[in-house]
Amino acid sequence: MGIFNNRNGSENGYRKPARYSAFDLFRRGLSRADWPRAWRKHDLRPSYDVVVVGGGVHGLATAYYLAANHGITDVAVLEKGYIGSGGSGRNTAIIRSNYLTPEGVRFYDRSVKLYETLSADLNFNAMFAQRGHLTLAHNDGSLRTMRWRAEVNKLEGVNSEVIGPDEIKRLVPYIDTSEDVRYPILGALYHPPGGIIRHDAVVWGYARGADAYGAHIHQNTEVTGIDVVDGRVGGVKTNRGDIATRVVVNCTAGWATLISGMAGVRMPISTFPLQAAVTEPVRPFLDPVIVSGTLHVYVSQTDRGELVFGASVDPFTSYSMRGTLEFTEGLAGHVLELMPSLSRMRVLRQWAGLCDMTPDFSPIMGTTPVAGFLIDVGWGTYGFKAGPVSGETMAELIATGKTPELIAPFGLDRFERGDLMGEKGAAAVGH
Amino acid sequence: MILLPCPYCGLRNASEFRYVGELSERPDPNATGIEDWRAFLYMRDNPAGWTTETWFHRAGCRRHFVVERHTVTNEVRDSRLPAAQLRDREDERATGGNVADDRGGATY
Numbered sequence: 001m002g003i004f005n006n007r008n009g010s011e012n013g014y015r016k017p018a019r020y021s022a023f024d025l026f027r028r029g030l031s032r033a034d035w036p037r038a039w040r041k042h043d044l045r046p047s048y049d050v051v052v053v054g055g056g057v058h059g060l061a062t063a064y065y066l067a068a069n070h071g072i073t074d075v076a077v078l079e080k081g082y083i084g085s086g087g088s089g090r091n092t093a094i095i096r097s098n099y100l101t102p103e104g105v106r107f108y109d110r111s112v113k114l115y116e117t118l119s120a121d122l123n124f125n126a127m128f129a130q131r132g133h134l135t136l137a138h139n140d141g142s143l144r145t146m147r148w149r150a151e152v153n154k155l156e157g158v159n160s161e162v163i164g165p166d167e168i169k170r171l172v173p174y175i176d177t178s179e180d181v182r183y184p185i186l187g188a189l190y191h192p193p194g195g196i197i198r199h200d201a202v203v204w205g206y207a208r209g210a211d212a213y214g215a216h217i218h219q220n221t222e223v224t225g226i227d228v229v230d231g232r233v234g235g236v237k238t239n240r241g242d243i244a245t246r247v248v249v250n251c252t253a254g255w256a257t258l259i260s261g262m263a264g265v266r267m268p269i270s271t272f273p274l275q276a277a278v279t280e281p282v283r284p285f286l287d288p289v290i291v292s293g294t295l296h297v298y299v300s301q302t303d304r305g306e307l308v309f310g311a312s313v314d315p316f317t318s319y320s321m322r323g324t325l326e327f328t329e330g331l332a333g334h335v336l337e338l339m340p341s342l343s344r345m346r347v348l349r350q351w352a353g354l355c356d357m358t359p360d361f362s363p364i365m366g367t368t369p370v371a372g373f374l375i376d377v378g379w380g381t382y383g384f385k386a387g388p389v390s391g392e393t394m395a396e397l398i399a400t401g402k403t404p405e406l407i408a409p410f411g412l413d414r415f416e417r418g419d420l421m422g423e424k425g426a427a428a429v430g431h
Numbered sequence: 432m433i434l435l436p437c438p439y440c441g442l443r444n445a446s447e448f449r450y451v452g453e454l455s456e457r458p459d460p461n462a463t464g465i466e467d468w469r470a471f472l473y474m475r476d477n478p479a480g481w482t483t484e485t486w487f488h489r490a491g492c493r494r495h496f497v498v499e500r501h502t503v504t505n506e507v508r509d510s511r512l513p514a515a516q517l518r519d520r521e522d523e524r525a526t527g528g529n530v531a532d533d534r535g536g537a538t539y
Contacts, residue, residue, distance in 0.1 A: 257477040268473035270452070271502075316450035319479045319503045324433075326446060359473050415473045416466055 020123050038204060039211035044218060047244040048076040050398055051236050052251055053223050053259050055079025056088035057199070057384060058376050059251035060206035060217070061391020062398075064122075067213030069392070070399035075215040076245075078238060080222035084203035087253040090353030091384040092276050092298060092310040094289050096133045096194035098153050098160045100145070100426035103409040104362065105156040107389060110406060112193055114388035124205030126197050127303060132288035133194025134168065136338075138183040142293055145425045146189040153191075163190045171288055174339050183294050183337060194289060196300050196308075199384060206391070226262040226373070233263065233372035247398055249374045251390075254319065254354025256377035263373045267364070268415050269356045272313035273320065274381055275327045277350035279342075281305030295334040307345065309335060313355050313381065321352040355381050362421035365390065366403050366411040374398065375412065382427050436510040439492040447490040454483045454497060479503050485513070 018024060018036055028035065050066060052059040055077050066072040079085070095115055097108035119126045137143040146162050153160035165177040168188050177185050207217055218240070225237035226248060235244040250259045257267045286301040296312045309331055314324075328350055336343055357380045358364060364378035376394050379386065393404045403411065409421050434442045458471055476482070482502055487495050499509040 255479070257475070258479055266470070266474045267477065268475060270475050270477055271479075316445075317477070317482075317484075317502060318505055320505050416469055418465075418469055 020125075038208040039217050042216045042218065044221070044238070044240050044243065045076070045216070046242070047235075048216070049074040049245065050076075050247045050249065051243055051245045052077045052249045053236070054086070054251035054253070055083040055207075055217060055219065056086050056251065056253065057084070057203050057206060057387030058088075058253075058379070058390045058394075059249070060203060060210055061387050062249055062251060062376065062394045063210040063215040063217075063391075064206045064213070065391045065395035066398060067210060067215055069395055072395075072399055073214035075210070076243065077210065077215060077217045078221045078223055078236070079217070079219050082219050083207050083217060084200055087353045087355070087379065087383055088203050088387070089200060090276070090351060091199060092300065092308050093196045093199040093384065094133070094194070094291075094298065094300065094310075095128065095130075095197055095385045096191055096289075097158050097385075098133070098135070098149055098189060098191040098194065098426065100149050100152060100423055101362075101409075101421055102152055102156055103421060104423050104426070105153055105158055107406050107410075108382075108386060109156065109158050110392075111386050111389035114392065115197065115385075118202065118205065118388060122205035122209045124201060124208060126201045126205055128195060128197045129303070130193050130195040132171065133191040134171065134288050134290050135189040135191070136168070136185050136290065136292040136294075137187045137189070138185060138292065138294040140186070143187050146187065149189055149426055158191075159193055160189060160191045162187055172286065172290060174285055174341055175290070176338060176340055181337065183292075196289060196302065198303075202384075202387060206387075223259060223262070226259075228263055228370055228373070231369070231371055233370060245372075247372050247374065249376060249394060249398065251376045251394075253356055253377070253379050253383050256356045256375070260368070260373075260375060260377065263368070263370045265368045265370055265373065265375070265412075267356075267377065268359055269364075269378055270317050271319060272316070272355050272357055273318050273322075273352040274310065274313045274355045275323055275331075275350060275352045276308065276310040277328060277331060277347050278302075278309070279307040279345045280348050282307075282345070290338065292334070292338060295337055297331060297334040297338070299335060299338070306348070307342070313357065314352075319354065321354065323350040323352055355379075357381075359415070360420035361423040361427040363390075363410050364412050365394065365407040366397065368412055380427065435486065435498065436507060437488045437491060437494075438496050438510050438512050439494055440488060443488070443491055447488060449487040449489045451485040451487050451495065453477070454485055481508070 059077050063075045063077050097112045099105045137146050150160050150162050164187050169177045222239045227234040233248050252259050257269050260267045281304050289300040291298040298310045300308050356378050358378040365376050393407045396404045435445045436442050483499050486498050497511050497513050500507050
């Protein structure tokens with residue numbers, strides 16, 4: 001992972017991007033020289049060893065770890081819009097690993113570990129702030145699930161515990177912990193390593209890293225078909241021309257069913273929009289991330305001071321990313337239930353992203369019945385936090401041909417076996 | 432889609448309804464292998480385009496009905512009673528139950 005250590009080295013005729021440092025910032029500030037492009041534009045080659053469909057955090061991380069960990073650099077990342085324009089730029093940037101199943105906890109914990117060192121590894125400030133993560137319980141049922149999660153988390157070595165209203169009030173003074181409200185707070189699952197990150201920076205950091213190793217990032221390049229010959233991938237058709245390849249990785253979110261459909265692979269996925277909103281910035285007052293399953297809401301305050309709100313997915317499937325007034329109204333009501341003092345805050349904007357929901361709220365990763373067609377899909381509402389570990393494990397799968405133990409429970413064949421990985425109690429806010 | 436046409440009640444706010452899911456044919460549990468049964472349980476077409484699905488009017492007539500909706504634009508082109516569809520399938524007539532002479536209901 002030392003590509004940015006060797007400054008201004010030249011390889012294949014390309015100048016490696018400059019290493020970012022405080023000194024460099026100072027030097028360029030004085031000279032006012034332009035910063036070099038963080039990643040380049042390329043012509044589409046007629047063939048690549050590996051084609052990654054989807055230029056979000058999962059696709060770019062896969063390309064990066066293929067090069068960094070396995071030396072595979074003849075890789076194309078195809079993105080139909082601009083990189084990070086899908087779920088990677090639309091999520092609420094929450095990172096945590098306090099899941100319910102041991103398999104889920106191990107997997108997401110590896111992702112948190114990778115996120116912890118990501119800024120140094122990529123030489124790109126991802127602004128990861130581990131401010132803690134609180135999942136509130138408003139009834140006995142939730143409290144029981146919290147205890148269950150805390151015990152599973154502790155067994156897997158993840159810092160996670162159930163705390164009471166007094167401790168919650170100490171961590172978040174502005175929260176209403178009184179008992180004469182509709183949904184009194186009985187306790188919370190406190191997860192200190194959780195936090196928020198700058199999601200665009202993660203995308204850009206991986207793009208810059210993958211590009212420095214020689215991977216090609218093709219924006220505005222839409223996949224229109226996948227050639228399958230005798231049950232094996234032969235190539236990809238795009239709006240910019242055809243590519244011959246033996247390995248295609250579907251790293252899309254929202255369009256995963258359609259891309260898999262091009263290879264003739266059916267998916268157990270329904271696509272729902274999920275809406276989020278952000279307020280005007282105010283002074284810092286909210287340190288941890290707050291999640292309430294009962295109230296279908298999560299809140300965090302960004303480094304700029306804006307409050308970011310997310311909710312559960314919309315009530316019906318759609319590929320439309322339009323916002324609704326109904327969402328904002330419901331959200332405001334729920335947020336005020338938690339923090340009545342926010343009643344004068346103004347919402348700056350709202351947006352929606354697409355979530356590929358699976359029946360068990362776990363992702364689908366690994367091989368498919370079509371040889372050479374790999375999937376990293378079904379990321380529902382929890383894809384961003386899993387970006388690094390997904391890239392790392394998918395890269396290992398491509399390079400070695402063996403499914404890493406960490407993702408073996410998430411194979412597509414689990415639906416045939418009926419061996420589902422139920423994460424609904426920890427992955428969803430609306431249940 | 433802010434308003435959804437219920438074949439019984441007419442145009443109503445979408446928040447009155449519950450989305451049930453894609454319409455798919457339930458295989459005969461006695462004559463189906465476990466793989467086909469699980470494919471029926473879990474696999475979805477999930478198209479970006481026209482789809483046929485079941486909705487439930489939970490804050491109205493509390494009946495299920497069939498909607499044809501475009502999943503990209505959320506435009507609705509047909510909303511009908513499930514019974515009308517069951518009638519088209521001779522072999523399922525016996526299980527249909529509600530097969531009154533109400534084919535199509537209101538059309539939109």
